Amino acid sequence: MIKNESDTPKTVSVLVPMPAETAYSYSVPDDMNVKVGSIVRVPLGPREVAGLVTNEANSDSKVAAKKLRPISEVFDCPQLPADMMRFIHFVSDYTLSPPGMVARMALRVPAAFDPEPAIAGLRYCGGKVEKMTAARIRVLELAQNGLAWTKSGLAHAAGTSTSVVEGLKNSGIFEEIEMPPPPVVALPDPDYSSPTLEKAQKLAADKLIEAVDGDCFKVLLLDGVTGSGKTEVYFEAVAQALEKGKQILILLPEIALTQQFLDRFESRFGAPPAEWHSDLTPKQRERVWRQVIEGRIRAVAGARSALFLPFENLGLIIVDEEHDTAYKQEDRVFYNARDMAVARGSFGGFPVILSSATPSVESKVNALQGRYQAVHLPSRFRKAALPDLRAIDMRKNAPPSGRFLSPPLELAMREALDRKEQALIFLNRRGYAPLTLCRVCGHRFQCPNCSSWLVEHRFRGQLMCHHCGYHEPIPEACPECGTLDHLVACGPGVERIAEETLKLFPEARILVLSTDLIGGVKRLRLELEAISKGEVDIVIGTQLVAKGHHFPGISLVGVVDADLGLSNGDPRAAERTFQLLSQVTGRAGRTGLKSLGLIQTYQPEHPVMQAIVSGDSEAFYKREIDERARHNLPPFGRLAALIVSSESRSDAEAHARALRQAAPSANEISVLGPAEAPLALVRGRYRFRLLLQGSRRADMQSFIRAMIARGPKIRGTIRVQVDIDPQSFI
Numbered sequence: 001m002i003k004n005e006s007d008t009p010k011t012v013s014v015l016v017p018m019p020a021e022t023a024y025s026y027s028v029p030d031d032m033n034v035k036v037g038s039i040v041r042v043p044l045g046p047r048e049v050a051g052l053v054t055n056e057a058n059s060d061s062k063v064a065a066k067k068l069r070p071i072s073e074v075f076d077c078p079q080l081p082a083d084m085m086r087f088i089h090f091v092s093d094y095t096l097s098p099p100g101m102v103a104r105m106a107l108r109v110p111a112a113f114d115p116e117p118a119i120a121g122l123r124y125c126g127g128k129v130e131k132m133t134a135a136r137i138r139v140l141e142l143a144q145n146g147l148a149w150t151k152s153g154l155a156h157a158a159g160t161s162t163s164v165v166e167g168l169k170n171s172g173i174f175e176e177i178e179m180p181p182p183p184v185v186a187l188p189d190p191d192y193s194s195p196t197l198e199k200a201q202k203l204a205a206d207k208l209i210e211a212v213d214g215d216c217f218k219v220l221l222l223d224g225v226t227g228s229g230k231t232e233v234y235f236e237a238v239a240q241a242l243e244k245g246k247q248i249l250i251l252l253p254e255i256a257l258t259q260q261f262l263d264r265f266e267s268r269f270g271a272p273p274a275e276w277h278s279d280l281t282p283k284q285r286e287r288v289w290r291q292v293i294e295g296r297i298r299a300v301a302g303a304r305s306a307l308f309l310p311f312e313n314l315g316l317i318i319v320d321e322e323h324d325t326a327y328k329q330e331d332r333v334f335y336n337a338r339d340m341a342v343a344r345g346s347f348g349g350f351p352v353i354l355s356s357a358t359p360s361v362e363s364k365v366n367a368l369q370g371r372y373q374a375v376h377l378p379s380r381f382r383k384a385a386l387p388d389l390r391a392i393d394m395r396k397n398a399p400p401s402g403r404f405l406s407p408p409l410e411l412a413m414r415e416a417l418d419r420k421e422q423a424l425i426f427l428n429r430r431g432y433a434p435l436t437l438c439r440v441c442g443h444r445f446q447c448p449n450c451s452s453w454l455v456e457h458r459f460r461g462q463l464m465c466h467h468c469g470y471h472e473p474i475p476e477a478c479p480e481c482g483t484l485d486h487l488v489a490c491g492p493g494v495e496r497i498a499e500e501t502l503k504l505f506p507e508a509r510i511l512v513l514s515t516d517l518i519g520g521v522k523r524l525r526l527e528l529e530a531i532s533k534g535e536v537d538i539v540i541g542t543q544l545v546a547k548g549h550h551f552p553g554i555s556l557v558g559v560v561d562a563d564l565g566l567s568n569g570d571p572r573a574a575e576r577t578f579q580l581l582s583q584v585t586g587r588a589g590r591t592g593l594k595s596l597g598l599i600q601t602y603q604p605e606h607p608v609m610q611a612i613v614s615g616d617s618e619a620f621y622k623r624e625i626d627e628r629a630r631h632n633l634p635p636f637g638r639l640a641a642l643i644v645s646s647e648s649r650s651d652a653e654a655h656a657r658a659l660r661q662a663a664p665s666a667n668e669i670s671v672l673g674p675a676e677a678p679l680a681l682v683r684g685r686y687r688f689r690l691l692l693q694g695s696r697r698a699d700m701q702s703f704i705r706a707m708i709a710r711g712p713k714i715r716g717t718i719r720v721q722v723d724i725d726p727q728s729f730i
């Protein structure tokens with residue numbers, strides 16, 4: 001709110017990076033010009049912080065303007081556009097997160113609030129040069145067209161050293177000028193290399209292009225089996241948005257996917273998109289943020305946090321692999337980037353394309369009910385066959401004791417190797433073994449901070465907690481009974497599968513891929529490239545390898561334990577398993593190789609296994625949708641969770657109970673719990689959960705607000721986390 005009554009000083013509301021419920025008021029010095037969306041420096045207690053000027057009312061707006069502290073500085077930065085401001089407030093209201101904490105996500109790069117420094121350049125201005133040399137002639141030939149050069153750029157282009165350029169400069173034939181900072185990426189060209197689309201692809205692309213041309217909000221669900229050309233098709237929408245001078249955001253679930261994606265984008269548009277993810281250096285982040293708000297960057301490919309970049313003219317968002325759980329942030333502000341992308345599109349008045357081979361049930365229902373436009377690609381590009389998928393009944397094909405690959409899978413691996421084709425063995429479990437125990441006394445290794453077992457990581461020689469990162473060296477003796485060399489690993493992780501594979505196929509080139517890979521994203525990108533190039537025979541990986549990658553040589557996918565995610569009490573367990581198995585088996589046969597997917601399971605009759613093996617995904621969706629409708633689960637009903645945690649178990653429990661008591665009475669919302677969370681202790685905090693279930697129309701947010709307002713005061717180490725539309729129930 002910007003107020004300016006005749007003789008009182010002007011005041012504004014500013015969102016500061018604090019968990020406060022409203023904005024704070026500041027006065028505006030006479031000579032300062034602030035608008036809604038301006039980024040300002042303001043005093044906050046003893047510090048100064050960056051804040052965002054908003055038009056929302058605030059709690060201290062009645063404080064006399066004279067008593068307010070003044071804004072210190074308005075940064076030399078374009079304002080955040082109005083649609084971005086509305087988006088920030090929407091995310092805050094929807095997720096019940098303080099608006100300042102949401103603004104903080106948009107203002108994460110303080111160094112970018114000041115303009116990038118200009119760079120020093122030279123321009124030819126004529127004059128006489130004594131002593132011509134061959135190198136000097138080359139420099140002059142290049143410079144004489146009057147364009148601006150950097151000293152090193154000119155020297156490099158002329159194939160000489162900077163001292164030659166320096167010498168010419170001293171003779172006065174160059175003037176020194178300031179050049180704009182270099183762009184992060186070149187401008188993508190919509191016509192750089194257009195593919196020839198197949199008929200069905202063309203039809204789909206036309207629908208997307210029409211939406212971009214329509215210049216208004218609309219959601220399209222682009223679905224088609226793995227390898228049907230979804231990326232190729234949505235690139236046509238990108239091209240159209242580029243033609244129209246718009247900015248484009250492409251969200252990807254996994255940064256490991258970006259390299260292949262950047263390369264593809266570059267071959268289509270002649271320049272890569274700017275990247276945005278946690279692996280950028282601070283300097284790169286700063287430059288991308290700044291050039292996005294200045295409109296100099298036209299296309300960004302990024303992780304979920306890219307949604308909070310300050311686009312000045314956003315005209316299209318694409319959410320690739322829209323069903324992916326990585327879009328859900330469960331830290332501070334709990335939000336689903338897929339859903340928030342849709343909201344961003346509605347405020348900005350532009351289309352949002354959700355793309356997936358296995359859409360979420362939520363999106364599928366939205367498409368069936370006509371809220372989203374369904375755009376479908378019926379088959380793989382060039383009619384490449386999908387893999388032949390079979391379930392291996394582990395009750396009948398048990399592997400030898402202590403091993404995990406069944407005889408039929410082992411045989412198929414051998415055949416793939418003989419044909420010089422690649423195999424991908426999938427197990428969604430990091431490390432060597434999920435549980436270690438002492439054979440003598442039965443002692444199990446548990447995390448001291450969490451209620452979870454320590455996972456053995458044999459490559460690293462450590463027992464690790466996957467929830468808090470706690471680790472200890474693998475001991476030789478049992479810490480309980482002291483017996484030496486009697487620890488046993490229970491169950492497999494990818495490292496153990498690699499060990500077994502190496503014993504079976506000592507001559508094969510084997511690669512283990514999981515997030516534990518030492519060497520980070522760079523190493524991962526190299527390994528992925530090595531797979532694509534056929535430098536590996538057998539890849540053993542976690543879900544990291546399941547997603548989106550294009551591995552041309554893979555003709556066999558083996559799933560070690562297809563049942564792994566089915567029994568965890570998550571209402572989306574069947575959907576998730578279906579998606580994961582479709583994705584991972586979809587890595588096979590992408591370039592027309594005859595291919596096979598073998599799925600090891602103890603429940604081959606389970607509807608998920610049936611759907612995968614028969615390839616009848618529609619039947620699966622129908623069943624799943626009916627089930628959700630019957631139990632009033634999303635998207636037919638709404639869910640929210642409240643997670644109460646504390647260093648004291650009894651405090652957490654008492655607080656959760658009192659919160660439950662404070663629930664207003666409402667017919668359309670019921671409160672379940674509190675119950676001790678399945679993951680009852682994390683990082684030394686005891687956890688209790690309340691689950692709220694409501695009808696589709698229920699106002700969950702107001703209900704929770706009332707509950708918290710009427711509930712007990714937060715004391716001691718208690719924390720209450722609100723999770724609207726929870727994805728995780730542990």
Ligand code: ADP
Nearest residue numbers: 195196197198225226227228229230231232381
């Ligand atoms: P999806 O995103 O549905 O998995 P992709 O867009 O990755 O499918 O396409 C699968 C493969 O087929 C990629 O290598 C892609 O380049 C190729 N492809 C798809 N459509 C075409 C086309 N019309 N022309 C050339 N190559 C195509």
Ligand code: ZN
Nearest residue numbers: 447450465468
């Ligand atoms: Zn732990």
